[in-house]
Amino acid sequence: MRVYLDDERATPDGWLRVYWPEEAIALLESGQVEEISLDHDLGDDEHGTGYDVVLWIEEAVALRGFKPPRMFVHSANSSAKEKMLSGIHAIQALYRGRSRPDT
Numbered sequence: 001m002r003v004y005l006d007d008e009r010a011t012p013d014g015w016l017r018v019y020w021p022e023e024a025i026a027l028l029e030s031g032q033v034e035e036i037s038l039d040h041d042l043g044d045d046e047h048g049t050g051y052d053v054v055l056w057i058e059e060a061v062a063l064r065g066f067k068p069p070r071m072f073v074h075s076a077n078s079s080a081k082e083k084m085l086s087g088i089h090a091i092q093a094l095y096r097g098r099s100r101p102d103t
Helices: 021-029 050-064 078-099
Strands: 002-005 016-018 035-038 070-073
Touching (some): 002 021, 021 050, 050 070
Parallel strands (some): 002 035, 035 070
């Protein structure tokens, strides 16, 4: 499954659109998400942002051995995009570190 978190843009073909972080997280918890593309600004920062999904994935990888999907950021908010990409890089490094066999 490919999940597209956004409040305004058209959903690309082959992607399942969600509008809020909790919807994306519920799908991630199903274990069936192969790719996720995130917008940051979703129209109500108190309800959450795309960065909240990045934080959830990071915690799930660190504490529960969650296998992260391929992650993309399509936000036009350049500073938030950089923050989200930094989080994704940290998640990937954490997952790679957990995936290595003990030597």
